[in-house]
Amino acid sequence: TTESKQTSIDLVVQPDGKAAIPYVGSVRFAGLTLEQARQAILEALKQKAVEPDVIVTSTSTASRIVTVSGAVGRPSVVPLNLVSETINEVIAKAGGPAAQPYETYVTLVRGKKTGTVLLKSIIANPSENIHVKPGDQIFVTRDPRTFTILGQVRANQRVEFGANDLNLLEAVALAGGGSDRTVDAKGYFVFRYEEPDIVMSLLGQERFHQMLSKGMKADSVGRYPIVYRFNMTNPDSLIVGQTFPIKNRDVIYASRHPSVDITKFLDFVARPIGIANSGVAIADNLDDLRN
Structure with missing residues (x-):
């Protein structure tokens, strides 16, 4: 007009x-x-x-949508462009991940199939950043990596990594360090499940089979338990501790120094003597009152 x-x-x-x-x-x-x-x-x-x-x-196509939910900025139904889009692009449309890539898992549901991968792996390996299809569902979850520290430390607790990588010394320091009065620097232990080839290389094939015959069993994913010991009075252990990686769900134990048991025993023996001395003092006071 x-x-x-x-x-x-x-x-x-x-x-x-x-x-x-x-x-x-x-x-x-x-x-x-x-x-x-x-x-x-x-x-x-x-x-x-x-x-x-x-x-x-x-502008949008109702039949070309992907559902993105979980730990993202804006859980939503995301319309796809005519040009094929990848997982990262669709997550970015939903506001991006709410946590760091090293503790964020992406689950893709397509029909009757489901696959889960760490977001860090998608970023590091472009081949993992596959193209989505209409009707796909993407779930983003935060699962922080943690380790548990027990024994003669500031507090027995579960601690989040808070970083992409963490070594043994950093983990102990992150948890507050060992108690100076009670910890045995010769007895720091790391308990974990390792892959069979790693356990066999550390124990040797003969020792490995001996442990199996004695009842050593694998976990649900086929890994076997092993314990690493560190003597922190040895300078070599401090060097190794800087490169020894802590893994998700590791348990670190700081043992008690033998002198702590002796101190406790002496305290226990001295306690009755103190009670007896108090009783004598009370008796003397009663005699003074009677006189």
């Missing part, structure tokens, strides 16, 4: 693949590219408008 040189129309394509446009009528969009749809509309307008031009833009 003279007042407006263009008109913008929002269309919703119906389940039959068609949509109605004023002065054009019903237009079939299913199976057409944007350019083919533009040409179809333009051809219908040539007899009804002077030098018409048409621009067709896809």
